[in-house]
Amino acid sequence: MEDLGAVVWPPEPVRTGRLVLRESEVRDRAAFIELLASPEVHAYLGGPRPRDELEREMPGAPERWPGSFVVELDGSMIGQILLRRATGHRRPAAAGKVDLGYLFLPRAWGLGYAAEACAAALGWLAEALPGEPVVLTTQSANMGSMRLAAKLGFTEVERFEAWGAEQWLGMRSPATPSD
Numbered sequence: 001m002e003d004l005g006a007v008v009w010p011p012e013p014v015r016t017g018r019l020v021l022r023e024s025e026v027r028d029r030a031a032f033i034e035l036l037a038s039p040e041v042h043a044y045l046g047g048p049r050p051r052d053e054l055e056r057e058m059p060g061a062p063e064r065w066p067g068s069f070v071v072e073l074d075g076s077m078i079g080q081i082l083l084r085r086a087t088g089h090r091r092p093a094a095a096g097k098v099d100l101g102y103l104f105l106p107r108a109w110g111l112g113y114a115a116e117a118c119a120a121a122l123g124w125l126a127e128a129l130p131g132e133p134v135v136l137t138t139q140s141a142n143m144g145s146m147r148l149a150a151k152l153g154f155t156e157v158e159r160f161e162a163w164g165a166e167q168w169l170g171m172r173s174p175a176t177p178s179d
């Protein structure tokens, strides 16, 4: 995976009805540690990272790269959206395409925040890099993620075995002028 490269970054903050999407800041560090150390968040992502390692290694302003959005609610980080270039993707259908990932703190699940934030990030991408299809890989057992992918307009390309589980590869076509 690589970052998005040639986009204007940091972006103007993206505002939705309830949320703000923006570049990470020093004040997000504790929330990033909570996110990456959470067993619940990483149940389908190969397990969490040890908290003491994160405390030691996490930079002041974490995950600052083109395509990494902090999602903020009422002034606090509740999640991260990752838009990256899937250069080394193991499935040819996804290789080189823009890839969407999302991680939200469990207390923010079940309220529609992830759907609202991802739709806004995809809208930003459509302006920043027009005409790009977007891919998404998730474990098919990750029901919340599967529901979110469908809601965002991703449709199945294929399923494959990797990392000891069945994976679902979805794709979302770029919007056409008549949309």
Ligand SMILES: CC(C)(COP(=O)(O)OP(=O)(O)OC[C@H]1O[C@@H](n2cnc3c(N)ncnc32)[C@H](O)[C@@H]1OP(=O)(O)O)[C@@H](O)C(=O)NCCC(=O)NCCS
Pocket (backbone or CB within 6 Å): 040, 041, 042, 044, 045, 100, 101, 102, 103, 104, 105, 108, 109, 110, 111, 112, 113, 114, 115, 116, 137, 138, 142, 144, 145, 147, 148, 151
């Ligand atoms: C995947 C993940 C982001 C999904 O989060 P989520 O909160 O379930 O997703 P949504 O934002 O789509 O919210 C959906 C729920 O909010 C409910 N909801 C409540 N208020 C709502 C509102 N105002 N608007 C929309 N939906 C609302 C919906 O009914 C829906 O409930 P349901 O799941 O019981 O059907 C979250 O589970 C997560 O961070 N998981 C860990 C990381 C991960 O596995 N990522 C996937 C690999 S990249």
